[in-house]
Amino acid sequence: MPTSPLSAVPVFNQYFTQTMTIQGAVAGDVDVDSDPNYPDRPVFVVRLRSGDRIPVALGKEAYFQPVTNLDGINRDRYPTPDGFSGSRLDLARKYLVDGVHVAVEGVHHRHGGKALFEARAVHLLQQTPAAVPAAPKTDHEKEMSAGGTERRFYFEFTYWWLNQIQRLADKWLDDLFQERRDYQLADFAALYRTNLNIVGEPTDDNTQEMATLSRLIYGLSSAYLLNGVDRYYYAARAGVQYQREAFRGTSADGRYCFWSASKRRMKHGSQYVMTSQNSDDYNTIPLYEQIYALAGLNQFYRITNDKQVLDDIRRTVRMFQDFFRDKSDRRGYYSHLDYVTFSPRNPSLGNNTARKNWNSIGDHIPAYLINLILALEPVPAGRDDLVGFLQECKDLLKETTALICDYFPQTASKYVQERFYEDWKHDTTWGWQQNRGVVGHNLKISWNLTRAANYFYGAGGDPGLADKCMQVAHKLAKDMAWVGLDPVRGGCFDCVERIPRNGMPVEFAWLNTKDFWQQEQAILAYLIMHGNTDRGDQATRDEYQQLAREMMTFWNLFFLDRDNQGVFFRTTENGQPVVSGGYANKAGHSIAGYHSFELNYLAHIYLRSYFERPVEEHQRFTLYFRPDPDSRPQSINVLPDFFKPGKIEITSATIDGVAAAWSKEGFQVSLKDASPGARVVVEFQPRR
Numbered sequence: 001m002p003t004s005p006l007s008a009v010p011v012f013n014q015y016f017t018q019t020m021t022i023q024g025a026v027a028g029d030v031d032v033d034s035d036p037n038y039p040d041r042p043v044f045v046v047r048l049r050s051g052d053r054i055p056v057a058l059g060k061e062a063y064f065q066p067v068t069n070l071d072g073i074n075r076d077r078y079p080t081p082d083g084f085s086g087s088r089l090d091l092a093r094k095y096l097v098d099g100v101h102v103a104v105e106g107v108h109h110r111h112g113g114k115a116l117f118e119a120r121a122v123h124l125l126q127q128t129p130a131a132v133p134a135a136p137k138t139d140h141e142k143e144m145s146a147g148g149t150e151r152r153f154y155f156e157f158t159y160w161w162l163n164q165i166q167r168l169a170d171k172w173l174d175d176l177f178q179e180r181r182d183y184q185l186a187d188f189a190a191l192y193r194t195n196l197n198i199v200g201e202p203t204d205d206n207t208q209e210m211a212t213l214s215r216l217i218y219g220l221s222s223a224y225l226l227n228g229v230d231r232y233y234y235a236a237r238a239g240v241q242y243q244r245e246a247f248r249g250t251s252a253d254g255r256y257c258f259w260s261a262s263k264r265r266m267k268h269g270s271q272y273v274m275t276s277q278n279s280d281d282y283n284t285i286p287l288y289e290q291i292y293a294l295a296g297l298n299q300f301y302r303i304t305n306d307k308q309v310l311d312d313i314r315r316t317v318r319m320f321q322d323f324f325r326d327k328s329d330r331r332g333y334y335s336h337l338d339y340v341t342f343s344p345r346n347p348s349l350g351n352n353t354a355r356k357n358w359n360s361i362g363d364h365i366p367a368y369l370i371n372l373i374l375a376l377e378p379v380p381a382g383r384d385d386l387v388g389f390l391q392e393c394k395d396l397l398k399e400t401t402a403l404i405c406d407y408f409p410q411t412a413s414k415y416v417q418e419r420f421y422e423d424w425k426h427d428t429t430w431g432w433q434q435n436r437g438v439v440g441h442n443l444k445i446s447w448n449l450t451r452a453a454n455y456f457y458g459a460g461g462d463p464g465l466a467d468k469c470m471q472v473a474h475k476l477a478k479d480m481a482w483v484g485l486d487p488v489r490g491g492c493f494d495c496v497e498r499i500p501r502n503g504m505p506v507e508f509a510w511l512n513t514k515d516f517w518q519q520e521q522a523i524l525a526y527l528i529m530h531g532n533t534d535r536g537d538q539a540t541r542d543e544y545q546q547l548a549r550e551m552m553t554f555w556n557l558f559f560l561d562r563d564n565q566g567v568f569f570r571t572t573e574n575g576q577p578v579v580s581g582g583y584a585n586k587a588g589h590s591i592a593g594y595h596s597f598e599l600n601y602l603a604h605i606y607l608r609s610y611f612e613r614p615v616e617e618h619q620r621f622t623l624y625f626r627p628d629p630d631s632r633p634q635s636i637n638v639l640p641d642f643f644k645p646g647k648i649e650i651t652s653a654t655i656d657g658v659a660a661a662w663s664k665e666g667f668q669v670s671l672k673d674a675s676p677g678a679r680v681v682v683e684f685q686p687r688r
Contacts, residue, residue, distance in 0.1 A: 011110075012110050013110055013111070013112070013113065014110075014111055014112070015111055016109070016110040016111065017107055017108065017109050017110075018107070018108045019105070019106075019107060019108075019574055019576075020105075020106060020107070020108040020117065020574060021103060021104065021105050021106075021489045021573075021574040021575050022046055022048060022054055022056075022103070022104050022117075022488055022489060023046075023048070023049075023101075023102070023103040023104075023488070023489055023490040023550060023553060023554070024046040024047050024048040024049065024054075024101065024102070025046070025047050025099055025100065025101050025102075026044055026045070026046060026047075026096050026097065026098055026099060026100050026101075026102060027044075027045040027046065027047040027053060027098070028044070028045055028098055029044075029093075029098060030042050030043070030044045030089070030092040030093045030096050031043050031044070032089060033057060038057075040087070040088065040089060041057055041058060041088070042057075042058045042088055042089045042091075042092035042093075043055060043056065043057050043058070044056055044058075044092065044096050046102065046104060048487060048488055049487040049488075049546070049550065050487035050488050052488070054117055055117065056104055056106065056117055056118075056119050057116060057117065057118050057119065058088055058092055058118075058119050058122075059106070059107075059118040059119060059120060060088075061120060062088075062106075062118075062119045062120055062121070062122060063120075063121060063122070064076075064091065064095045064122045064124060065121065065122070065123055065124065066123075066124040066125075066127075066154060067103075067123055067124065067125055067154050067155070067553070067556050067557055068562065069154075069155075069160060069163050069164055069167075069556070069560070070163070070164050070167035070168065070560055070562060070565055071163055071167060072562050075127070075154055076124070077127070078094060078095060078124075080094065081093070081094055095122065095124055096122070099151075100124075100125075100126055100151060101125045101126055101151075101153070101549070101553070102122055102123060102124060102125060103122075103123040103125065103489075103490065103553055103554075103557055104119045104121070104122050104123070105119070105120055105121040105123070105574070105575075106118050106119040106120050106121070107120065123557055125153055125154065125549075125553055126151035126152060126153050126154070127151060127152050127154060153549055153552070153553075154556075155552050155553075155556050156607055156611060158608075158618060160604075161226075161600045161601075161603050161604035161607070162226055162227060162600075162604060164560075164600050165222065165223050165226055165227070165597060165600035165601065165604075166223065166227055166229070167565050168219070168223075168565065168566070168567070168593070168596060168597060168600070169219065169220060169223040169229075169231075169232055169593075169597070170231075170565070171200060171564070171565035171566060172200075172216070172219070172593055173220075173231065173232075173235055174200075175196060175200030175201070175586075176191050176192060176193065176196075177191055177235075181230075181231050181234070182234055183234045183235045183237070183238035183239075184238055185238050185241040185242050185245060187238060188213075188238055188239055188241075188242035189242055189246065192208055192213060192216075192239075192242065193206055193207075193208065193587070194207050194208055194209040194212045194213070194262070194587060194588060194589065194592070195207060195585060195587060195588050196585060196586045196587040196588075197584065197585055197586065198561070198564060198566070198579060198584045198585060198586055199564050199586075200564060200565075200566065200586055203585065206264065206265045207262050207263070207264050207277075208246070208262060208263045208264075208265075209261065209262045209589060210243065210246075210247040210259050210260060210261060210262060210263075210289070210293060211259075211261075211289045211292040211293060211592075212587070212588075212589065212592035213239060213242070213243050213247075213296070213592075214243055214292055214293050214294070214295050214296035214297065215292055215295050215296060215592040215593060215594030216239060216296065216592055216593035216594070217236050217239040217240055217243065217295075217296025217297070217299070217300060218295040218296040218298075218299045218593070218594050218597065218598070219592075219593030219594055219596070219597030219598075220232045220233075220235050220236040220239065220296075220593065220597075221236045221296065221299035221300045221302070221303055222299060222597045222598065222600070222601040223597060223600075223601075224236060224303060224624060224626070225299075225302070225303060225601065225623050225624060225625075226600070226601055226604060226623070226624075227624070228622075228624030228679070228681065233303070233626055236296070236299075236300050236303075237300070237304075239296065240296065240297060240300050240306075240309060243259075243293070243296065243297070244308075244309075244312060246263060247259050247260045247263070247293070248312060249274075250315070254315075255315060255318060256315055256316075256318055256319040256322070256323075257312050257315040257316040257319060258285070258290070258319060259289070259290055259293040259316070260272050260273065260274045261273050261274060261275055261276045261277060261289060262277060274339060275339050276289055278589055280431060280432075281336065281352070283339065283348075284336040284337065284338065284339065284349055284352060285336065285337040285338075285339055285342075286335060286336050286352075286359075287320070287324050287333060287334065287335055287336065287337075287359065287360045287363075288335075288359035288360065288363050290316065290319070290320070290324075291320075291359075291363045291364060291367045291368065292363075292367055293316060294313055294316055294317075294367060294368035294372075295367045295368060295594065297309050297312060297313055297368075298313060298367075298368045298371040298372050298375070299371055301313065301371075301372075301375055302371055302374060302375045302625075302637075303624075303625050303626050304625075304626055304627060304628040304631070305375070305380065305627055305628060305631055305633035305636055306628040306630075306631050307628070307630075307631040308631075313368070313372065314389055317389075317392070317393070317396075320333065320364075321392075321396075323337060323342055324337065324344070324360070326356070326422060330422060330423060330424065331399060331403060332356050332360070332361055332399075332403055332422075332424075333356065333360040333361060333364075333400075334354065334355065334356060334360060334422070335352055335355045335356055335357045335359060335360040336349050336352040336353075336355065337349075344422075351430050351431060354421065354422040355419065355420065355421065355422070355427060355430070356419075356420045356421075356422060356424070357418055357419045357420065358408070358416075358418040358419075358441050361400050361403050361404060362400065362404055362408075362441075362444070362445065362448065364396060364397075364400050365397065365400060365401070365448045365451070365452065366444070366447075366448050366451075366598075369393060369396060369397050369400075370397075370448075370451060370452075370455075370641070370642055372393055373390070373393050373394065373397065373455070374637060374639050374640075374641070374642070375637055376389070376390045376393065376637070377390055377394075377459060377637065378637065378663070378666045378668055380633055380634065380635045380636065380637065380668070381633075381634035381635040381668075381670070381671075381672075382633075382634045382635075383633075383634075394460065397452065397455070397460070398456075398460070398462065398465065401449065401452045401456075401465065401469060402465060402468075404445060404449065404472070405449070405465075405468050405469060405472050407420065407424050408445065408472075409472055409475070409476075410498070412498075412499065413437070413498040413499055414479040414480075414483050415437030415439075415442055415479075415483070415484075415496065415498045416437065416441065416442055416445060416476070417498075418433065418437070418438065418441055419433055435497065435498050435499065436495055436496060436497055436498060436509045437495070437496050437497075437498045438494065438495055438518070439480060439484035439485075439492055439493050439494060439495075439496060439518055440492060440494070440515070440517060440518025440520075440521045440522070441521075442476050442479075442480050442484060443476070443477070443480055443484065443492065443518070443521040443522045443525040444521040444525070445472070445473070445476060446472075446473045446474075446476040446477045446480070446525040446529065447473075447521060447524045447525035447528055447529075449469040449470070449472055449473040450469070450470065450473045450525070450528045450529055450532055451528065451641065451642040452466075452469050452642065453465075453466040453467075453469035453470045453473070453532070454466075454532065454642040454643055454644045454647075455642040456469065457644050457645065458644060458645040470532075473525075473529065474529070474533075474540075477525055477526065477529050477544065477547075478543075480492075480522075480525075481543070481547055482505065483496070483505055483506050484496075484522075485522065485547065485550070485551070486512075486514075486554075486573065489554070489573060489574060489575065490550040490551065490553050490554035491514045491519060491550075491551065491554035491555075491558070491571070491573075491575070492514055492518045492519050492521070492522040492551065492554075493506070493508070493512055493513075493514060493518075493573075494508075494509075494510075494512075494513055494514060494515050494518060495508070495509040495510060496508055496509060497509060511572075511573075512573045513570050513571065513572060513573065513578065514554070514570065514571050514572075514573065514575075515569060515570050516555075516559050516567050516568060516569055516570070516591070516595065516596065517591075517595040519551060519554065519555045519559060519599075520555075520595045520596070520598065520599040522547075522551040523548060523551045523552055523555060523599060523603060524598075524599065524602050524603065524606065526544045526545070526547040526548035526551060527544075527548045527602075527603060527606040527607065527610060528606055528610070529544045530544035530545045530548055530610055530611075531606060531609060531610025531611075531647075532610075532644065545611070552603070554575065555599075557575060558571050558575030558576075558577070559571065561577070561586075564586065566586045567586075567591075567596045568583075569582075569583045569585070569590070569591050570583045602641065604621060605621060605640050605641060606641075608620065608621040608684075608685075608686075609621075609643070609647065609648055609684075609686050610686075612686075616685065616688070619685050619686050620651060620683055620684065620685040621640075621683070621684055621685075622681060622682065622683045622684070623638060623640060623681075623682050623684070624679065624680070624681055624682075625638060625669075625679070625680040625681075625682070626677070626678075626679060626680070627671055627674065627677075627678060627680065629676035629677040630676075632676060633671055634670070634671055634672055635668050635669060635670050635671055635672075636668070636669050636671060636680060637666070637667060637668050637669075638650070638653075638662075638667050638668070638669055638680075638682045639667035640684065645665075646687055647686065647687060648684050648685065648686050648687060649664070649684065649685060649686075649687045650662050650664070650667065650682055650683065650684055651683045651684065651685050652682070652683045653669045653680065653681070653682045653683070654680070654681050655669075655671070655673075655674045655678045655679070655680050656674075656675065656678050656679055660674075660680070662682070669682060
């Protein structure tokens with residue numbers, strides 16, 4: 001057999017330099033360089049998850065900086081040791097304690113058989129206990145000191161994700177609506193734009209896409225749930241009114257809601273575009289866009305129990321069931337409809353004819369089903385008319401979950417199959433995807449199967465399906481740790497070949513870049529799986545916790561646009577933002593106020609619920625609700641997410657500051673004596 005020419009290519013050895021990022025734990029103490037040319041240059045070793053131990057030299061211009069949030073505040077409170085001289089060696093020994101986690105940006109050199117990695121920026125990820133007073137008094141000091149020698153990661157502190165979601169929401173509203181605080185339907189009609197550039201200003205494309213509007217409503221509703229700021233509630237309410245007024249289409253008999261894709265402002269009036277303009281779905285009705293019409297409506301409904309909003313939700317779900325559902329024994333949902341015939345099999349659909357995919361099956365679960373069931377179960381007081389609809393949603397959740405478990409995992413690859421013909425045969429020739437996997441979808445499945453399992457262990461009443469969910473979730477989480485995540489730098493990769501043919505563990509479809517929404521899936525998957533792994537398997541719990549921290553590190557270091565209070569869509573493997581073409585935009589078809597807000601909302605809740613702290617108060621969190629004054633609901637359901645039975649509990653509930661009654665097991669707060677428009681505040685904590 002002839003030798004491959006690749007085997008003759010040597011490793012770069014002459015004049016090679018490359019910017020490089022690494023992430024890991026400091027191994028051992030800081031020393032000084034043994035090279036006599038650099039007698040005072042500090043050196044230390046970083047131990048990576050990959051198993052590599054990387055010697056690091058601190059260059060003259062190297063600096064130390066704790067990871068900052070979108071507020072940009074320097075959190076460096078490291079104490080100055082006795083005898084501190086200010087030398088580079090003293091600085092290194094001040095910050096680089098054995099075992100502390102860091103991310104290092106620097107330059108890797110290779111020449112003449114020698115290798116050198118010189119640090120330029122050392123990002124500090126943890127607050128050391130030494131920075132806390134010997135007798136801590138404030139809650140923050142107690143939180144930092146809790147756990148003895150354990151070093152808290154900055155993004156695990158109580159206020160981190162609350163702060164981040166506020167900065168995102170405030171900037172988004174400022175960009176769209178300037179100084180307005182009490183929003184009206186007309187504000188969204190005149191000023192909402194799907195496309196915003198990197199600084200938040202409108203681009204030349206003044207399209208208003210329905211799905212991105214709904215996803216922004218989701219983000220604003222989530223910001224209100226976490227912070228209770230009126231501005232977010234008013235904006236979400238006006239956005240809901242505009243979505244329903246501008247994009248809702250009803251059938252002649254009023255039984256169904258369809259949602260138009262977009263609206264374009266013309267020189268004279270506006271043009272409504274009924275079909276998708278996205279290149280993958282052009283001139284069709286894709287199910288995923290209709291699904292995302294419900295993302296914002298459902299999150300807003302959780303806050304308000306607005307009857308009119310629920311009516312649109314019910315009619316949209318009925319449309320899914322009657323038009324997109326495969327009613328044969330094959331089950332599942334078609335991905336696209338022809339706009340003229342409303343058929344999933346019309347040849348005009350091209351390579352989307354009679355197809356099913358991840359979006360048409362799996363997107364139901366996170367986009368609306370979980371939040372809808374949370375709002376409807378137990379059936380709110382006085383709403384027995386919702387019993388049948390709740391059961392329909394539960395059946396839909398069970399069916400889509402079972403289909404994911406049955407058809408998506410593969411034996412020939414570590415990545416799930418995402419596209420199918422209607423008989424569930426694999427479609428490996430579709431468009432850009434071919435036989436490729438999207439790492440974020442694998443992690444999204446792991447995350448959402450764990451959420452579904454929590455439900456089936458409890459109110460869902462199907463422990464067998466729950467066990468099946470967890471088997472798939474664990475396998476994907478463990479596989480992605482090595483073929484989806486970056487064990488050198490942290491972060492989650494994008495698109496890969498399902499069956500690598502390059503002789504390496506991973507073969508990238510394009511570049512080894514990292515996208516923001518996939519980082520969200522990774523973070524939430526490992527947070528929830530850490531919290532829902534049996535305590536008898538401490539090694540796996542610790543592994544998931546480490547992976548969650550790696551992913552949160554990469555997100556908070558490299559995806560936050562601190563200059564513009566936003567989030568970058570894509571970065572290089574090293575964390576440098578990609579700001580060319582559409583990737584420079586803050587908002588567009590593929591990026592809206594959804595994934596980053598969803599991450600903030602659920603990361604806060606999961607960290608409070610699943611990362612144990614010795615001080616009970618440090619695990620509590622609060623959610624805010626605002627029952628609709630016109631609908632006058634008699635009760636409201638407040639469970640934050642699907643948790644296993646007995647995992648969390650309500651510690652207090654108030655209505656306009658007055659103690660309220662709640663159901664201990666049902667997570668339902670009574671509104672019997674509440675005045676119209678009352679504010680409901682509910683505090684939770686893990687059940688010990």
